[in-house]
Amino acid sequence: MGAMTKVRLKWVKNKNLDHVIDTETDLKAACILKDAIKRSPTGFLTAKSVADWQKLLGLTVPVLRFLRRYPTLFHEFPHARYASLPCFKLTDTALMLDSQEEIIHQSHEADTVERLCRVLMMMRTKTVSLRSLHSLKFDLGLPDNYEKTLVMKYPDHFCFVKASNGNPCLKLVKWRDEFAFSALQKRNEDNGVTGEDSSYREFKRGQSTLTFPMSFPRGYGAQKKVKAWMDEFQKLPYISPYDDSSNIDPESDLMEKRAVGVLHELLSLTIHKKTKRNYLRSMRAELDIPHKFTRLFTRYPGIFYLSLKCKTTTVILKEGYRRGKLVNPHPLTRLRDKFYHVMRTGFLYRARGLGMVSKEELLLDRPEDDLEEEGSEEEEIVEGSELEEDSEDE
Numbered sequence: 425m426g427a428m429t430k431v432r433l434k435w436v437k438n439k440n441l442d443h444v445i446d447t448e449t450d451l452k453a454a455c456i457l458k459d460a461i462k463r464s465p466t467g468f469l470t471a472k473s474v475a476d477w478q479k480l481l482g483l484t485v486p487v488l489r490f491l492r493r494y495p496t497l498f499h500e501f502p503h504a505r506y507a508s509l510p511c512f513k514l515t516d517t518a519l520m521l522d523s524q525e526e527i528i529h530q531s532h533e534a535d536t537v538e539r540l541c542r543v544l545m546m547m548r549t550k551t552v553s554l555r556s557l558h559s560l561k562f563d564l565g566l567p568d569n570y571e572k573t574l575v576m577k578y579p580d581h582f583c584f585v586k587a588s589n590g591n592p593c594l595k596l597v598k599w600r601d602e603f604a605f606s607a608l609q610k611r612n613e614d615n616g617v618t619g620e621d622s623s624y625r626e627f628k629r630g631q632s633t634l635t636f637p638m639s640f641p642r643g644y645g646a647q648k649k650v651k652a653w654m655d656e657f658q659k660l661p662y663i664s665p666y667d668d669s670s671n672i673d674p675e676s677d678l679m680e681k682r683a684v685g686v687l688h689e690l691l692s693l694t695i696h697k698k699t700k701r702n703y704l705r706s707m708r709a710e711l712d713i714p715h716k717f718t719r720l721f722t723r724y725p726g727i728f729y730l731s732l733k734c735k736t737t738t739v740i741l742k743e744g745y746r747r748g749k750l751v752n753p754h755p756l757t758r759l760r761d762k763f764y765h766v767m768r769t770g771f772l773y774r775a776r777g778l779g780m781v782s783k784e785e786l787l788l789d790r791p792e793d794d795l796e797e798e799g800s801e802e803e804e805i806v807e808g809s810e811l812e813e814d815s816e817d818e
Contacts, residue, residue, distance in 0.1 A: 431619045431649045435722060436641040438729055440748030441740050445733040449698065451764045452562050452626060453481040453490060454497060457771060458522060459568040461498075462516050465620045468513040486734060489629040494767045521763050528755045531566045537578055539693050540563055541603050544596035546665050547710040551595045553587065556706040563703070565695040604666035607692035608634055608685065634662040636688065638726025639741045652665075654726065657681060660668025669712055677680040684720055688727060688741065701730070701737040 440775040461469050474487045483490055488510065491498045497518040501508040514522070529536070543557075543564070544550050554571070557564075567573055575582045576596065585595045612634050635658045640650075660678055663669060664688040672679045690704070690711070691697055701718060708717060721739050729740040744750060750757055 431653050432648075433650070433722060433725055434789045435730065436725060437732075438641075441745060442731050443748055444696075444740070444745070445695040445731045445738050449482055449734040450490075452766065453483050454494060454767055455562065455760070455763065456481055457487075457491065457512075458497065458514060458518055461512065462522060468501075470512045471510040471512075482734065482736065486569070495669050496766050496769055497763075499595070517766055521759065521766065524762075525568075525756070525759055528759055529573075532755060533574070536567070536574065537572075537581060538603055540566070540570075540574070541581060541596060541600055542592075542666075544594065544692055545599065545604060546689065547707070548712055549595075549710065550599075551585065551587070551593045552707060552710065554584075554592045554594060554702070557594060559703045559706065560694070560699060561693040563696060563699045565754060575772060604664065606664050606666065606685065606689045607687060608662070609638065609664065611637070633659060636684070636724075636727050638724075640726045657724075671681070674714075680714075680720070683717065684724055684727065685722060686711050686713055686718070687739075691728075691739065691741035691744070697750065697755050698738055701739050704739070711774055721788060761772075773818055 434746045437763075451581070457469070460474075461467070471491075474491070477487050478485075481487065481490075485493075488814050491501065491512050497515055500514045501513070503511050517531075544552060544562075557566075560566075561568075561763075571584075575584070579597070579601075579727045581597055581673045583595050585593050585598050587593050640652065657677075660681045663672070663678070663682040663685060664683070669679070669682050672682060687704070691699065701721075704711075704713075704717070708715070714720075716763065718730070718737075721730045726740060729742050731740060744752075
């Protein structure tokens with residue numbers, strides 16, 4: 425088969441998905457601070473100890489200002505010895521949400537272990553550096569001290585090793601066939617079972633290929649050139665991200681489709697169906713994806729969305745969202761929604777200068793009026809804003 429005719433596409437802004445990045449940047453920072461306070465032997469953190477965490481937390485405001493913004497989660501009090509030093513401990517509400525989070529981690533442990541196995545199974549050496557894994561901890565829904573609570577508990581699944589450069593890594597102990605089944609295969613199989621799609625049965629008999637679900641920005645998918653290219657792409661054989669790819673020509677269209685499949689699977693394994701581009705870059709060689717992999721996101725805007733919000737580049741799996749909401753929310757994402765509602769409530773009450781909000785009100789499931797108004801799935805083409813090829817953004 426000849427090389428695919430590739431079309432240069434303009435980047436298209438999606439307000440709903442940008443809004444997701446906006447809200448979750450603050451949510452993630454608050455979750456990291458909550459865990460740090462909980463880990464602290466004193467049960468609190470001083471303003472001085474977190475002063476230089478701004479970049480680490482991905483914040484655009486100083487950490488002290490951020491902590492003060494959310495009094496429903498972080499209770500401020502003066503240090504016993506240095507009266508002018510602000511300290512922060514968790515409020516009762518934050519502690520209650522944290523204990524609910526613990527329960528979810530325990531009841532969904534098998535799911536977390538499976539996700540971690542799948543990540544390792546996609547790596548060339550079945551190994552990932554703890555540093556890369558730590559970056560993905562929030563996105564993969566790993567418990568705060570997963571190295572002790574999770575990894576140590578499953579010695580038949582994971583072990584710690586040192587890479588040749590001396591970096592500590594996590595390694596898969598044993599290959600698990602039952603997990604070597606991608607989200608795309610599962611989706612196609614489910615459609616096949618319900619009779620919606622017979623292509624999966626054909627795929628299993630080696631007669632066909634699997635199609636990636638795509639949703640194009642308005643006016644895009646109808647373009648003849650784009651449609652022809654996507655049809656060619658979909659017709660290429662699907663290579664599971666869990667299969668060995670060492671015999672595929674790295675310059676071929678087939679390898680490009682495999683790389684799209686790997687990125688699709690990795691994003692499917694995240695609980696918010698998104699992660700930062702830089703987190704993927706740190707695992708690029710292990711995942712066997714091209715050096716300039718950002719162009720895959722811009723070349724397949726029916727599958728991926730790149731957001732440039734919050735001074736970073738985030739990649740989102742489009743099929744994971746509908747109208748700016750997760751299609752299949754994990755219990756942990758539901759709890760994080762509740763956590764965010766508590767943050768917002770404290771912020772609003774503080775802004776209005778009212779007394780603190782009642783506990784009952786905070787623990788109700790997110791009220792409807794708190795959800796952002798349902799936007800349409802509209803996207804606008806932003807002229808002249810084509811993304812730079814893999815420019816370092818952090």
